Amino acid sequence: MSQTQYDTLVSARWIITVEQDGEVLENHAIAIKDGQIAAIIPASQCASISANQRLELGHHVLMPGLINLHGHSAMTLLRGLADDKALMDWLNNHIWPAEGKHVQDDFVFDGSCLAMAEMIRGGTTTINDMYFYHAAMARAGLASGMRTFVGCSILEFPTNYASHADEYISKGMAERAEFLGEELITFTLAPHAPYTVSDATFRKVVELADKQDMRIHCHIHETADEVNNSVKELQQRPLARLQQLGLLSPRLIAAHMVHLNAEEIDIVARHGVSVAHNPASNMKLASGIAPVQQLLAAGVAVGIGTDGAASNNKLDMMAETRLAALLAKVGTLDPTAVPAATAIRMATLNGARALGIADKVGSVKVGKQADLIAIDLSALETAPAFDPVSHVVYAAGREQVSHVWVKGRCLLDARQLQTLDEAALKARGEDWRNRILAR
């Protein structure tokens, strides 16, 4: 019988599988073939394994790639432009005017490539995005090799991209058609928020999502003002309105969900809605603390997102995962809330569940695609290493991410980007800084 020839064999000191909470395999290897995890093998049996490439990561954790469940990648080019503001002041008086002046196709491509480089260097393998000029975002996804969910933004008011809701939808769907054969590119429908989208448009979104089998990605209950204004103007909380409009279903990824009562948590769970938790953005805009522990207890798939670089200001999923674990404890005054293994599950498998790709990625399992990262724990800052699960969440930083693979393709090798040109990205960023300052 002929022996299997694997593409890559990566052995590591520890593998965090995320199959069982806190499961760690010591001194094992992952064999990758045709982009898939083909075998998980004890290191002691690796000598007889044939592989085109072998990598021995003696001080590292291998684990599933991080899934950024809510972002606006191109906003890297607006990073640090308006800090220390409340959401509506930030949007109305700073971000939307800046977007009106600058956002177009090349802004989105350059900003998204910059974001993807940052995310890859921080161990993120999948981004669930929403912005404008979706073909540019998808091209950035193809250039970087990241698994990319492109949200077709929908608003009622005009922007550079489109002038009314129907135009946002038709342009977005036309751009989606260009990328239908691309396995790593998936389009979603992204109505911006209950306060910027009408009932009629939400109904169209639900119908289209059902017809085309698409996810829906929307900012919901981000601030107390959003909820209070809706009650004042419509005598209804936004979530109740969205429920009436048919939006609540397993298709929906609700970003933020900071202000929820017990009844709403139950409704979210019963409808199979997923939640993208954005701890840094919620803290920086002083939006509040999302009831993550209660959502998880109700069975909701809560993943983790960075939001955009203009409200975070990092696209650092390791930092975000740490914050998710810490903020849950402060929010509930319970130190057992969101333990490290749960935080890792949120940043990986829960994100995959939300996106409908948990059969493909999100954990280390034979047959899944090889979306994997390696984190080097040999640094002084992570010595000694008793428990890699604890270290990944509480002690390690993104600078310790050494390798990243998406579908078996190496995007980061010993901290070197393999698909994107770091110097060129920095130069383009500097160009945009000059252009933005000049207007």
Ligand SMILES: CSC[C@H]1O[C@@H](n2cnc3c(O)ncnc32)[C@H](O)[C@@H]1O
């Ligand atoms: C239509 S999606 C892009 C749109 O959303 C804006 N945005 C970025 N972050 C947030 C946030 O936290 N809440 C609401 N809207 C946000 C972004 O500037 C784009 O205009």
Ligand SMILES: [Zn+2]
């Ligand atoms: Zn957002």
